[in-house]
Amino acid sequence: MxxxxxxxxxxxxxxxxxxxxxxxxxxxxxxxxxxxxxxxxxxxxxxxxxxxxxxxxxxxxxxxxxxxxxxxxxxxxxxxxxxxxxxxxxxEIPEYLATDRDFAEKVAAADLVQQTLKGIPEDLRVALVLRELCDFTYAQIADYQGVPLATVKTRINRARHAFEQALSPDSL
Missing domain, CATH: 1.10.1740.10 (RNA polymerase sigma factor, region 2, helix turn helix motif)
Incomplete structure (x- = not known):
């Protein structure tokens, strides 16, 4: 169909x-x-x-x-x-799942991304997820979050900056 x-x-x-x-x-x-x-x-x-x-x-x-x-x-x-x-x-990921090095590295990377996202304030995290994962436009995110377009741009910018800061070699 x-x-x-x-x-x-x-x-x-x-x-x-x-x-x-x-x-x-x-x-x-x-x-x-x-x-x-x-x-x-x-x-x-x-x-x-x-x-x-x-x-x-x-x-x-x-x-x-x-x-x-x-x-x-x-x-x-x-x-x-x-x-x-x-x-x-x-x-926690059970140890028996992390026996393969490539798999373990992928799990570690995914865990790092997830932990980093959890550390970002909710309104910023949601805006970033909707933009990067769901390909929402800024206007769609603004409508969804009930905020002006400029606020969405600021939230996404702040979320990206927080994400980059958390993943920088100095913070790891």
Missing amino acids: AQMQLMDAAIGGDARAFESLASKHRTMIWSVCLRVTGNTYDAEDALQDTLLAAWRGIGRFRRDASFGTWIYRIAANAALAVSRARRSTDV
Whole structure:
């Protein structure tokens, strides 16, 4: 089925059509949830909350944005809600998973990025994740966060600067 047919069917209540649409975006939804929450347990909860909220709200989807943009926004909201509700704890990688050096280095790099993101204030982190991971425009982020465009630019600039500072050799 073509994208528009899938959308029509999903809006009409076809669960399989919705599943097909959502599965095309699942990796990015997961990324948004993981980056905003900071750990896999909360990200899993946020992913489930996202899919449930999107399914329940698909009938109200107005098509003034793409399905991807719409569901990423739901994912960011769900991840923020889970994160605020739990104030996440760190997740440790079991040693048996880190036996391969390349894998271990990738895990270490991902962990460093995740820890760095967790250290950035929430409003800056969300703006950065939406821009860098979801390819939201500055205007879309401004609309999502309910702030002026200039504030979004400042937030993203500050987040990038904080990220660079945290990853500089002097701070490691």
